[in-house]
Amino acid sequence: MRNFNYWFVFSSIGLILMIESSFMLISAFVGEIYNESAVTSLYLSALATFISGLTLSLIGRKRRKEKRISQREVYLTVTLVWVLMALYGALPFLLGGAIPSFTDAFFESVCGFTTTGSSTLINLEAFPKSLHFWRSFTQWIGGIGIIIFVMSFLPLFGGGSSQFYNAEATGITKEQLRPRISDITRNMSITYLGLTVVGFLLFWAGPMDAFDAACHTFTSISTGGFSTKQASIAHFNSAYTEYVAISLMFCGGTRFLLLFNLFRHLSGKIFKDEEFRWYAFMILGFTCVITLSLYLDGNVFSSIEKTFRTVLFQVVAAITTTGYATTDFLRWGQFYWFLFLAMVLFCGSEGSTSGGMKISRLVILVKNTRVVFRRQVHPQALYMVKINGQVYANAVVEKVLAFVFLYLTIVGIGAIVLSFTGMSFNESIGTAVSSMSSYGFGLGRFGPSGNFSSATVFAKYVLCFLMIVGRLEVFTVLSLFTKSLWKR
Numbered sequence: 001m002r003n004f005n006y007w008f009v010f011s012s013i014g015l016i017l018m019i020e021s022s023f024m025l026i027s028a029f030v031g032e033i034y035n036e037s038a039v040t041s042l043y044l045s046a047l048a049t050f051i052s053g054l055t056l057s058l059i060g061r062k063r064r065k066e067k068r069i070s071q072r073e074v075y076l077t078v079t080l081v082w083v084l085m086a087l088y089g090a091l092p093f094l095l096g097g098a099i100p101s102f103t104d105a106f107f108e109s110v111c112g113f114t115t116t117g118s119s120t121l122i123n124l125e126a127f128p129k130s131l132h133f134w135r136s137f138t139q140w141i142g143g144i145g146i147i148i149f150v151m152s153f154l155p156l157f158g159g160g161s162s163q164f165y166n167a168e169a170t171g172i173t174k175e176q177l178r179p180r181i182s183d184i185t186r187n188m189s190i191t192y193l194g195l196t197v198v199g200f201l202l203f204w205a206g207p208m209d210a211f212d213a214a215c216h217t218f219t220s221i222s223t224g225g226f227s228t229k230q231a232s233i234a235h236f237n238s239a240y241t242e243y244v245a246i247s248l249m250f251c252g253g254t255r256f257l258l259l260f261n262l263f264r265h266l267s268g269k270i271f272k273d274e275e276f277r278w279y280a281f282m283i284l285g286f287t288c289v290i291t292l293s294l295y296l297d298g299n300v301f302s303s304i305e306k307t308f309r310t311v312l313f314q315v316v317a318a319i320t321t322t323g324y325a326t327t328d329f330l331r332w333g334q335f336y337w338f339l340f341l342a343m344v345l346f347c348g349s350e351g352s353t354s355g356g357m358k359i360s361r362l363v364i365l366v367k368n369t370r371v372v373f374r375r376q377v378h379p380q381a382l383y384m385v386k387i388n389g390q391v392y393a394n395a396v397v398e399k400v401l402a403f404v405f406l407y408l409t410i411v412g413i414g415a416i417v418l419s420f421t422g423m424s425f426n427e428s429i430g431t432a433v434s435s436m437s438s439y440g441f442g443l444g445r446f447g448p449s450g451n452f453s454s455a456t457v458f459a460k461y462v463l464c465f466l467m468i469v470g471r472l473e474v475f476t477v478l479s480l481f482t483k484s485l486w487k488r
Contacts (some may be wrong), residue, residue, distance in 0.1 A: 008069055011028030011060030016081050020088060020141075021046040027092070027137055030211075031130030038128035041096030049088045055239065061458040072486060075479050080452025082468055089138055098131050103457050110464045114471040115353060117225025117323010117440025118463070120453040122231045129211060132228050132276045136215035142471070143252070143353035144192045187264075188256040188351065194263070195221050195251055202244045207236050220248035223353045225323025225440050232448075233313075234326040242309055242326060246316050253279065253320035253348025274387050275349050275360045279319070282359070286315045286343060301334060318343040321355040323440025325448035337443060341430065342436040355438025355470055357407055363387055364400045406474050411436050414466050421459040431455075435463045436470035467481030 022044035030367030031039030070140045089109035093099035099108060104120045111118045112135055121127060127135075199221050203213035206447045212228055229235035233245055251259060258276060261267035270276050291311045294300060301307045312325055317324045318340050328337055346362040348354025364385055371383045385392045414432035423431065423444075433454075441448055452460065479485050 005069060005073045007060035008073050009060070009080070010056045011078045013084060014053040014055070014057030014060065017049050017084065017088060017204070018057065019053075020085055021050035021053060023137055023141060024049065024092065024341060026133035027130055030133040034129045036128050036130050038092075038096045038098060039128050041092045041094075041098070042130060042134065044095050045088065045091035047173070052088070054069065071479070075476050075485070079468075079477050079480060082113060082471065085141075086113050086464075086468075089113060089134075090132055092242045096128070096131070098128060100375065103460050104453075106146065107460045107464060108135065108211050109138060109451070110467050111440070112136075112224070112226065113142035113322070114438050114467040115139050115142050115222050115224035115355065116435060116438045116467050118442075118446075118452050118454050118467075119226070119440075120451060120455075120460075122230075122451060122453055124228060127228075128316060129228075132215055133211070136218040136224075136226050136228075138227055139195070139222045139224030140218035143224060144189060149317075184257065187260045189254040191223065191263070192353075194451065195259075199244070199248045202247075203241065206240045206244065207238050208241065216245070217248070220245050220322065220324075221237055221252045221280065221353065223320040223322040223348070223355070223438075224251055225253040225317070227324065232325050239306075239309060242313050245324060246313055249316045249320045249322045249324070250283070252322070253316075253352050253354040255349040255351040257351055258349075272388070275363060278363055279349055282343075283315055283319055285313075286319070286339065288314045290315065293335070294332065297333070314340075315343065318347075318439065319354075320348045320352075321437050321439040325441065328448045330443065330447040330449075337426075337430075340441075341433055344433060344439040347437060355436075357404060357437075360387070361400050361404060364397060365404065368397050368401075403474060406478065407470075409475065410466070410469060414462060417462055418459055421456045421462075423455075423459065431459075431463060433464060435466035438467065438470055 026041050028039050028042035028046065031042060045461060069407055077172055085104060089112065090102070090105040092100075092107060093105040094102060099105040105250045107118075107120055110116070126134075127407040199215050199217040201253070203216055204210055206213075209215065213229050215226070216233070218224070225232075226285050227233065227235075231427045233242060248303070254270075255273075258270040287308070291308050294307060294311065295304075301310060313326050314322070314329050316322070321344055329340065345356055346359055347356030348359065350358045350360045364387070367387070371385055374381065374383045385397055411432045414436065415428040418428040418432055419425065427442060427444040427446055430441075431446050434440060434446075444450075445454055446452055455463070
């Protein structure tokens with residue numbers, strides 16, 4: 001470990017923590033507006049976070065460039081950033097006594113930064129507004145990925161920026177090889193900020209006040225799902241609000257670079273993109289199938305439009321892994337449980353805020369299966385996996401297969417471990433899939449009508465691990481446990 005660049009790790013983590021402290025101060029300003037006593041916990045948390053970040057930054061400032069940056073430093077830094085952000089992000093909940101249990105506060109913070117809609121809170125309306133804002137803000141921060149946000153405007157990572165991008169960003173696209181990393185991250189962040197402003201104005205134009213509009217915008221565009229109301233979006237009983245949320249969730253699950261080209265250059269490239277077409281078709285297909293099935297089962301709501309809107313909302317929320325609900329869809333029957341679990345495995349697009357394994361990997365798996373069948377019939381023929389006319393080498397396909405295997409294996413092991421904590425078969429599988437995919441809803445007690453307050457302490461830490469591993473897409477975290485990474 002003599003060649004390990006500890007100083008780079010210290011300075012990078014320190015920078016992120018100082019930025020996190022500034023976000024806490026923004027939440028404290030909201031507390032000042034509403035004259036809340038909880039604002040003290042935000043000030044103390046911001047101070048503690050800033051001092052910790054400044055100390056780490058000063059330790060590594062002078063020497064962080066003396067040694068080269070390898071994958072070891074990058075993977076460790078990215079993983080520690082997410083763990084420490086969640087750890088310090090729990091302080092506002094703890095110090096004010098809003099969530100007196102450290103486990104529950106840490107769980108809530110991890111759910112926030114990983115944009116998972118799970119929660120242990122049972123009376124959201126009584127929760128302080130400033131902490132509601134911080135809670136929603138953590139999902140907005142985690143949605144774009146704070147490392148990508150920092151890289152957009154602070155070119156401090158030098159030659160290691162592409163390594164950070166690969167460790168932080170989701171998916172398998174080769175698009176980052178063409179323009180500079182700084183251009184990609186800046187365009188993604190501009191799109192994210194623009195959609196946030198538009199979403200806030202649209203929500204505010206409906207029945208929401210400015211506070212609720214801001215919080216729900218943060219958690220819609222980040223595909224997180226935290227709400228300020230116990231009944232979630234259903235509290236507002238507004239078709240307009242639901243359609244706005246659907247639109248924001250849909251955008252959050254779309255690759256931001258495609259949206260940037262659409263809004264900035266009026267480019268129609270988005271409609272030619274194979275992954276986007278699969279994404280849109282899956283939403284439309286699942287919506288039509290479930291709506292028709294509910295109609296045949298006699299489970300129609302007050303009107304056909306409301307039935308379609310409710311199903312569309314839940315399908316978009318599932319495929320984008322947004323933990324919103326306007327109804328308890330588990331009551332529809334076990335057939336629908338299977339459909340929703342399938343939806344949250346292969347979710348939104350790469351380069352979006354959604355979780356799961358990403359539709360791009362599903363496209364590669366399907367196309368590779370077709371190639372295998374063709375080679376079986378014509379062994380001498382040359383067939384390749386292509387997406388958008390771009391050939392993907394066998395190495396990429398092999399990595400996708402390995403990723404899917406690891407992803408499902410971790411879900412399976414997680415479900416087995418959770419079953420030892422008292423969860424039923426359905427609950428353990430549902431929560432494991434939900435946590436890895438950053439969705440939020442499980443099955444049984446942990447569905448839309450329940451929460452995770454009844455889970456054991458050990459189960460909550462297992463779920464935190466699954467959420468972090470799922471957010472960093474397996475390889476970044478698991479690579480830390482391989483001997484080859486740490487060899488000189």
